[in-house]
Amino acid sequence: MTAPGQESRPRLLQAGPLLPALEQALAERYAVQRLSDQADPSAFLAAHGTDFVGYVTSAVMGLDAARLAQLPRLQVVSSFGVGLDRIDLAAAAARGVQVGHTPGVLDDCVADHAFALLLDTMRRLSAADRFVRRGDWPARPFGLSRRVSGARLGLVGFGRIGQTIARRASGFDMAVRYHSRRPVEGAAWPHEPSLHALAAWADVLVVITAGGAATRHLIDRAVLDALGPEGFLVNVARGSVVDEAALVEALQAGRIAGAGLDVFADEPRVPETLRGLDNVVLTPHVASATRETRQAMGQRVIDNLEGFFRDGRVRFAAT
Numbered sequence: 001m002t003a004p005g006q007e008s009r010p011r012l013l014q015a016g017p018l019l020p021a022l023e024q025a026l027a028e029r030y031a032v033q034r035l036s037d038q039a040d041p042s043a044f045l046a047a048h049g050t051d052f053v054g055y056v057t058s059a060v061m062g063l064d065a066a067r068l069a070q071l072p073r074l075q076v077v078s079s080f081g082v083g084l085d086r087i088d089l090a091a092a093a094a095r096g097v098q099v100g101h102t103p104g105v106l107d108d109c110v111a112d113h114a115f116a117l118l119l120d121t122m123r124r125l126s127a128a129d130r131f132v133r134r135g136d137w138p139a140r141p142f143g144l145s146r147r148v149s150g151a152r153l154g155l156v157g158f159g160r161i162g163q164t165i166a167r168r169a170s171g172f173d174m175a176v177r178y179h180s181r182r183p184v185e186g187a188a189w190p191h192e193p194s195l196h197a198l199a200a201w202a203d204v205l206v207v208i209t210a211g212g213a214a215t216r217h218l219i220d221r222a223v224l225d226a227l228g229p230e231g232f233l234v235n236v237a238r239g240s241v242v243d244e245a246a247l248v249e250a251l252q253a254g255r256i257a258g259a260g261l262d263v264f265a266d267e268p269r270v271p272e273t274l275r276g277l278d279n280v281v282l283t284p285h286v287a288s289a290t291r292e293t294r295q296a297m298g299q300r301v302i303d304n305l306e307g308f309f310r311d312g313r314v315r316f317a318a319t
């Protein structure tokens, strides 16, 4: 066993638990320590922060400016996930720290999950499942749901994942429009410059835009009211994009028809009020969580580090 002082492999600090296979792949290549294993992370960083040249994190665990400041010799960050809203890119850039993430490999699974939530909320699958399990079927009819085929799908955000969702929608003969800051060149679907107009037009609004300050509470009370009592909301982006209190009020008052949510304002806490509603489908931030996709994301984490330590550049740089 190599004594700490003799370790010649690059030293990495891992923010918290990751997939066991990824942790193993990291440990085979680097000298890795897990910050979340330390009883007092701040004291640990004060004593050992200068040891680390790399930081491995995730879209959820992130890396803020305060933590970055505790790692004065840091050169590279490799994040498990595509979202960058919890990583202070400006602070990293100011220090010349490269940041890599995992774009491209999770588009299909996040789009599939968005569609699963869309189908579930509109066709009331989870509610029907609860109905049968409760033994309510003999006593009363379940009632009607909403037709998905031919419905109008409004996409808030039209990056790689948004476009993948749009392609899924063609199999359901849905009309698709999207809202984004700028029209996407060559897109096969119309751009709607007004988010309110998109919400008023759509039967179901799917949120798949980046998180962060620029999109905070983009989906507010006015947008929900434009969506209206027949409209559904699906969020597979970030909880911060939706004003959650306004959403709960709209759902409780029947001012929108239902919601399918994979992300929340204060994960992993989900408001009791949401959990009590039957017209809501809730999943614990798992849109990318298939074995295949998580394995591919883990490979990107390794590729970014290998690119950096071999050629001086992460392979999938965050911009």
Ligand code: 8YV
Pocket (backbone or CB within 6 Å): 058, 059, 060, 061, 080, 081, 082, 083, 084, 106, 285, 288
């Ligand atoms: C997370 C995500 O990476 O990629 C993202 O932006 O939100 C997820 O895929 C995942 O929850 C692990 O942190």
